[in-house]
Amino acid sequence: MRSQQDLAKDWALSQEVSVLIYARIGSVMKIAIGGKGGVGKTILAAILAKTFAESGYSVIAIDADPDGNLAATLSFPRPEKITPISEMSALIEERTGTPPGKTGGFFKLNPKVDDLPDKYSQEHNGIKLMIMGRLKRGGSGCYCPENALLKALVTHLLLARDEVVILDMEAGIEHLGRATAKAVDKLIIVTEPGRRSVDSAYKVNELAKDIGIQNIAVVGNKIRSPEDKEFLISSLPSFEFLGFIPYDQAILDADLANLPLVDASQQINREVRNIYQALLAASGTEHNKRQKANIA
Ligand SMILES: Nc1ncnc2c1ncn2[C@@H]1O[C@H](COP(=O)(O)OP(=O)(O)O)[C@@H](O)[C@H]1O
Ligand SMILES: [Mg+2]
Numbered sequence: 638m639r640s641q642q643d644l645a646k647d648w649a650l651s652q653e654v655s656v657l658i659y660a661r662i663g664s665v666m667k668i669a670i671g672g673k674g675g676v677g678k679t680i681l682a683a684i685l686a687k688t689f690a691e692s693g694y695s696v697i698a699i700d701a702d703p704d705g706n707l708a709a710t711l712s713f714p715r716p717e718k719i720t721p722i723s724e725m726s727a728l729i730e731e732r733t734g735t736p737p738g739k740t741g742g743f744f745k746l747n748p749k750v751d752d753l754p755d756k757y758s759q760e761h762n763g764i765k766l767m768i769m770g771r772l773k774r775g776g777s778g779c780y781c782p783e784n785a786l787l788k789a790l791v792t793h794l795l796l797a798r799d800e801v802v803i804l805d806m807e808a809g810i811e812h813l814g815r816a817t818a819k820a821v822d823k824l825i826i827v828t829e830p831g832r833r834s835v836d837s838a839y840k841v842n843e844l845a846k847d848i849g850i851q852n853i854a855v856v857g858n859k860i861r862s863p864e865d866k867e868f869l870i871s872s873l874p875s876f877e878f879l880g881f882i883p884y885d886q887a888i889l890d891a892d893l894a895n896l897p898l899v900d901a902s903q904q905i906n907r908e909v910r911n912i913y914q915a916l917l918a919a920s921g922t923e924h925n926k927r928q929k930a931n932i933a
Contacts (some may be wrong), residue, residue, distance in 0.1 A: 665694065666920050667795050667820050669804040669813060671845075672827035673837035674704065677858035680888065680898060681827055682805035683710040684909040687899050690763040692913075695800035697754060698764055701791070702807040703771035712897045713761045721770025722757060722790065723783050733782035744782045750790045754798065767794075772811050788814065795820035808837055810844050818849035822920055825879060826855050830865035835872045842876070852919075856912060857881040880912040 668685065670678045679702070686698040700707035700721075708716030722728070723737075730736045735744035758765040769791070773781050794802050795817045806812060813821065826841050828834045838855060845853055854877045857869040861884045870878065883904050891901035899906075 665799055665801050666822045666916065667802045667804075668916065669806060669810070669821050669824045669850075670827060671806045671808060671810050671824060671841045673808050673829075673834045676827045676829045676834050676837075677882065678702070678827045679705060679707050679710050679805050680905075681825070681856060681858065681882070681909065681912075682707060682803050683899050684906055685913060686711065686764050686801075686803050687762070688906075688910055688913045689801045689803070696764050697758060697794065697798065697800055697802055698766050699791070699794060699802065699804045700766065700768045701804055701812045704807070705768070705805060707805050708759075708766055708768065710898050711761060711764060711766060712899070713759060713766060719759060719766075719768050721768040722753070723770025723772070723787060725757075728753075728757075729783050729786050733785055735782040737781070737783040744785060746785060748786050748789050750786065750793045751797065753790055754794060765800075769812065774811075787812065788816075792817050808841055810841060813845075813848060813850070815848050818845075818851075821850055822852060823879075823916060824850050824853045826853065826876075827858050828855055828869055828873070829859040830857070830861075830868045835869070838873060838876070853877070854879045859884040879915050880908055882908045882912075 666689075670682050670685075672678050679700075682698060686696050690696045698707060698711065706716070708719055713719070726737050732748035732750070733744040754765070754767060758767045760766070767790075769787055772784050772787055791804070791812045792814075795804075804812065810824075813824075824841075824845050826838045828838045842853055855869070855873055856879050857866060858881075860866050860869075860881045865884075866881050869881075885902040885905050887902040888898055888905065891898050
């Protein structure tokens, strides 16, 4: 009888192998967004998604934060009616061969997921959206059918979708693993001027480095003064900054008035467009670098 740990190791290995099987089809940008709760990950994810979509890209936004509100921020109608993938018990059982909640049994390590983005995403204003739901936590990285399905799905989205993927995560970046690290073109850590947000940025950075993510950058959000900007630059000296988003009360007013947050602040949208340009410029450089490396 194989131990739980052996099974968990097999699972981790299968995730690595799937990288080799997929290779990477999509050449379009894959962006992951992390940082402490409340710093502005979702607002950045939403406005970036809108910016890419308006520029003619096909975009899929993924809510991978269990406390997330990406659907509402993107003004999807009746966001509470969208069932997260982690709560689709019948689907989890159909694809993995085991009902959710059951640990230690045998289930498919690489369930079929390539049809799920089209079947289970919603579309609004030209942006597709999927809600992942909560990964189960526990020993051995929680070896269970629901996590196997979610991880396989994130791996597929990052490696095989030929469209811009924007992953709105929680601080723990649990949805990413070694298998997906190389597919992430940029991990953006959102920070606000404040000690706890800076501490959290260091933690996310360490977690990311541990799994092999190289391209990490910071966005400073809720900037009220040159001192706020200076605080972040001096607190995070070794980090690349992609941009600084001003604090704008208009976002809060729009929230209270139940108006679309992504259209609430011109100055925020202008800065997110600059971040979008910086991302494109950086990916161009990376792409050229890869091409040069292939020629050499
Ligand atoms: N630049 C900003 N100016 C004013 N309020 C902001 C700004 N960025 C985010 N907020 C507000 O802060 C709160 C948290 O933002 P959110 O994007 O949900 O953070 P996270 O996804 O990191 O938890 C929300 O109420 C949002 O409207
Ligand atoms: Mg959020």
